[in-house]
Amino acid sequence: MTYCIAQIPQWLAEPGLTHFLVISAILFSLGLLAVLTRRNVIMVLMGIELLLNSANINFIAFARYTTLALDAHLIALFVIILAAAEAAIALAIVLNIYQQFSTVNVDEVSTLRE
Amino acid sequence: MTSDTLIQFALYILFLPLLGFLLLIFFGKRLPRQGDWIATGILGVTLLLSLIILFVKLLSYPAETFISQFTWIDFGDVPFIGPISVELGIMLDNLSVIMLVVVTLVSFLVHVFSIGYMQGDVRYSRYFAYLGLFSFSMLGIVITHNFLMMYIFWELVGLSSYLLIGHWYEKKTASDAAKKAFIVNRIGDAGMFVGIMIIFVTFSTFTFEKIFDSIAVGTIPFGSEAWLTAAGILIFCGAIGKSAQFPLHTWLPDAMEGPTPVSALIHAATMVAAGVYLIARTFTIMTGDALMVITYIGLITAIIGAVIAITQFDIKKVLAYSTISQLGYMVMALGTGAFTAGFFHLVTHASFKAGLFLGSGSVIHAMHEALHKKHDHQTDPQDIRNMGGLKKKMPVTYLTFLIFTLAISGVPFTSGFLSKDEILAGTLGFASVTGHYLVPVLAFLVAGLTAFYMFRLLILTFHGDHADSSRENDIHESPGVMTIPLIIFAALSLWFFYSFNPFGASSGWFYAAIERPMSVVPSVVQPVAAEVFKDAVHHAHTLAMVLSILIAGLGILFAFVVYHFRRVDADRLKNAAGPLYDFSYNKLYFDEMYDRSVVGGTMGLSNLSKWFDDTIIDGIVNGSAAITRWWSAFTGRFDNVVIDGLVNFSAYFTGFIGLILRKFQTGKVQTYIVFVIFSIIVFFFIFRTL
Numbered sequence: 001m002t003y004c005i006a007q008i009p010q011w012l013a014e015p016g017l018t019h020f021l022v023i024s025a026i027l028f029s030l031g032l033l034a035v036l037t038r039r040n041v042i043m044v045l046m047g048i049e050l051l052l053n054s055a056n057i058n059f060i061a062f063a064r065y066t067t068l069a070l071d072a073h074l075i076a077l078f079v080i081i082l083a084a085a086e087a088a089i090a091l092a093i094v095l096n097i098y099q100q101f102s103t104v105n106v107d108e109v110s111t112l113r114e
Numbered sequence: 115m116t117s118d119t120l121i122q123f124a125l126y127i128l129f130l131p132l133l134g135f136l137l138l139i140f141f142g143k144r145l146p147r148q149g150d151w152i153a154t155g156i157l158g159v160t161l162l163l164s165l166i167i168l169f170v171k172l173l174s175y176p177a178e179t180f181i182s183q184f185t186w187i188d189f190g191d192v193p194f195i196g197p198i199s200v201e202l203g204i205m206l207d208n209l210s211v212i213m214l215v216v217v218t219l220v221s222f223l224v225h226v227f228s229i230g231y232m233q234g235d236v237r238y239s240r241y242f243a244y245l246g247l248f249s250f251s252m253l254g255i256v257i258t259h260n261f262l263m264m265y266i267f268w269e270l271v272g273l274s275s276y277l278l279i280g281h282w283y284e285k286k287t288a289s290d291a292a293k294k295a296f297i298v299n300r301i302g303d304a305g306m307f308v309g310i311m312i313i314f315v316t317f318s319t320f321t322f323e324k325i326f327d328s329i330a331v332g333t334i335p336f337g338s339e340a341w342l343t344a345a346g347i348l349i350f351c352g353a354i355g356k357s358a359q360f361p362l363h364t365w366l367p368d369a370m371e372g373p374t375p376v377s378a379l380i381h382a383a384t385m386v387a388a389g390v391y392l393i394a395r396t397f398t399i400m401t402g403d404a405l406m407v408i409t410y411i412g413l414i415t416a417i418i419g420a421v422i423a424i425t426q427f428d429i430k431k432v433l434a435y436s437t438i439s440q441l442g443y444m445v446m447a448l449g450t451g452a453f454t455a456g457f458f459h460l461v462t463h464a465s466f467k468a469g470l471f472l473g474s475g476s477v478i479h480a481m482h483e484a485l486h487k488k489h490d491h492q493t494d495p496q497d498i499r500n501m502g503g504l505k506k507k508m509p510v511t512y513l514t515f516l517i518f519t520l521a522i523s524g525v526p527f528t529s530g531f532l533s534k535d536e537i538l539a540g541t542l543g544f545a546s547v548t549g550h551y552l553v554p555v556l557a558f559l560v561a562g563l564t565a566f567y568m569f570r571l572l573i574l575t576f577h578g579d580h581a582d583s584s585r586e587n588d589i590h591e592s593p594g595v596m597t598i599p600l601i602i603f604a605a606l607s608l609w610f611f612y613s614f615n616p617f618g619a620s621s622g623w624f625y626a627a628i629e630r631p632m633s634v635v636p637s638v639v640q641p642v643a644a645e646v647f648k649d650a651v652h653h654a655h656t657l658a659m660v661l662s663i664l665i666a667g668l669g670i671l672f673a674f675v676v677y678h679f680r681r682v683d684a685d686r687l688k689n690a691a692g693p694l695y696d697f698s699y700n701k702l703y704f705d706e707m708y709d710r711s712v713v714g715g716t717m718g719l720s721n722l723s724k725w726f727d728d729t730i731i732d733g734i735v736n737g738s739a740a741i742t743r744w745w746s747a748f749t750g751r752f753d754n755v756v757i758d759g760l761v762n763f764s765a766y767f768t769g770f771i772g773l774i775l776r777k778f779q780t781g782k783v784q785t786y787i788v789f790v791i792f793s794i795i796v797f798f799f800i801f802r803t804l
Contacts, residue, residue: 032791035784035787036784036787036788037784044784106782106783106784107782
């Protein structure tokens with residue numbers, strides 16, 4: 001028996017590369033938005049995680065839908081490890097910044113300017 | 115005595131006066147009596163040595179010529195020219211030996227006289243030092259054996275003459291006269307130098323003997339006898355300057371500004387005789403044309419000197435012009451070929467003219483003291499109108515002066531008679547050989563004039579009454595140091611020193627010693643010409659003697675009539691002569707003529723060159739300075755505006771850019787990220803198509 005409630009749009013019926021890329025782009029944009037607009041360093045870091053993960057999605061998607069000889073899974077794993085390491089270092093920096101400036105607000109830490 | 119000893123003596127004679135000069139110029143003021151005894155003693159020694167040389171040479175070696183020389187510069191064998199070497203050396207022949215005695219004798223007596231005359235002078239020792247330098251230079255001319263040394267000593271004589279004329283250089287006239295003498299002499303010397311160079315270029319040597327020998331075998335400058343004539347006349351130019359011949363005679367009267375003994379030494383007996391000596395030395399290379407030029411120059415000089423001397427009133431000026439006239443006589447005599455007579459007159463003239471000058475020095479000395487005693491500084495002590503009647507006051511001076519005057523006038527029993535007579539005979543012989551009868555006629559006229567003006571001088575100075583009787587008693591005879599030289603000169607002006615026959619010198623020792631040298635010029639057919647000339651002179655001799663005595667007597671008589679007995683008024687004569695008198699009194703306007711032409715021309719030229727310098731040269735210099743200033747102002751402006759502008763602009767630009775860029779450096783990481791992303795997007799769009 002076949003249920004046919006409605007005609008599923010073509011672009012939904014068969015999820016393809018484009019969908020993943022769109023998701024990835026949305027995720028990237030959100031991450032970027034977080035990085036650019038959040039004042040709290042923690043939030044910025046979280047945005048960076050989103051950016052990395054959107055890249056991961058891209059890698060995986062390209063690995064799935066194309067025949068490019070790309071060891072994408074490996075790179076994705078590598079990125080995850082890198083993200084974890086980066087987060088550790090970044091959080092350490094954040095702690096130091098907090099000790100130095102008594103704040104984790106990015107706007108107020110502008111000694112680079114001088 | 116060997117020739118080596120003679121040469122050695124000659125060297126002593128030459129260098130002792132130089133030693134004296136060096137001693138006096140450096141230590142003169144510190145020596146006792148300021149060293150006059152050194153200078154005089156040295157000259158005494160040289161006189162003694164000269165006399166020894168004279169006697170030995172004339173008695174033992176009458177026909178020989180001693181030469182001692184060394185090579186000064188040896189150029190070796192010069193390509194295209196041949197061997198060139200410059201020798202220095204001395205030569206003793208009869209001519210130079212006699213000249214040595216003349217120079218040292220006059221110099222010695224002048225030294226003695228100067229001890230009295232220059233007493234108390236400001237630069238007493240320097241005066242004697244310069245006398246020594248002069249003697250050295252003059253002796254150098256006399257005994258040299260080459261043109262180079264001749265020229266060097268010639269210039270040294272000019273220098274020492276300059277120093278001695280300008281001895282009282284505080285007086286403007288004296289320093290001017292010194293300059294004039296030097297410059298006028300230089301004009302003649304320039305000619306002489308060119309002449310010597312023509313000779314040197316041809317023969318590559320300066321030595322007389324070699325040159326004469328080369329000409330004798332037919333080598334003449336540039337293969338043309340005209341060049342030899344030119345060389346002869348150019349060398350004679352030196353004599354024109356030194357011996358004050360027309361047209362360069364104007365320096366000699368002015369040179370009377372020097373001390374009177376100097377005039378006696380330099381401008382009567384020695385320096386002016388150097389020119390005559392030069393002609394005698396180079397007589398053998400003179401061509402017939404050159405000798406003709408020499409004859410006429412001498413003749414013109416003799417007349418000019420005599421004519422001017424008639425009207426002068428300064429005692430020394432009269433003597434100066436008489437010297438010019440007598441020098442003209444000698445030069446003329448050499449030119450006519452009366453070689454021995456010309457040189458003989460040089461010797462006799464040296465003693466009586468030096469005596470005349472010293473006598474005038476004695477007179478001036480006495481006048482000066484008398485005027486000084488009366489504090490009269492207006493009256494000129496040298497003007498013969500202020501004298502007169504000195505006969506009784508100064509008997510020695512008068513008597514010697516009389517002898518000198520008789521000698522120069524050519525009265526028998528004097529030396530002057532002997533030599534003048536020979537010269538006149540020579541001119542007569544010359545005229546009969548060549549046909550130039552103007553020469554003897556004018557020569558006799560000059561003899562008459564000489565007798566006239568010399569006795570005019572003598573009478574106005576010593577005879578009659580003194581011009582101002584108030585100072586008559588203050589005039590005294592000069593001291594012994596001044597009168598003894600006068601007496602010696604007076605003795606030498608008598609005939610027996612030169613020939614025992616008072617009416618003819620040709621039998622005396624002088625004529626035996628000095629013989630007319632044979633010309634080496636190929637075209638002059640010498641032996642024949644000389645014989646013909648000698649015969650002509652011999653024939654003319656008696657005539658010349660009679661005529662010369664007559665004419666001299668006439669001149670003396672006329673002088674006595676006019677000035678002593680005053681039968682003819684001198685002023686009336688003067689008025690009768692009219693413009694001729696003015697002409698003579700103003701020295702034929704030679705000085706004015708030279709002032710207008712040469713001096714004026716030179717001044718005009720220097721003014722022109724000054725104007726040229728001021729206007730053109732300075733204009734160019736100033737113009738270039740102005741251009742440089744303008745250019746530097748321009749570059750300064752350019753530097754300030756353009757270069758600095760560029761530099762400043764780049765600085766401002768950088769600053770401006772920085773001002774803009776600093777806006778981007780906010781220090782906020784998030785802003786940077788925005789820029790990065792924005793940039794990535796931009797790049798993405800830019801490189802999209804690639």
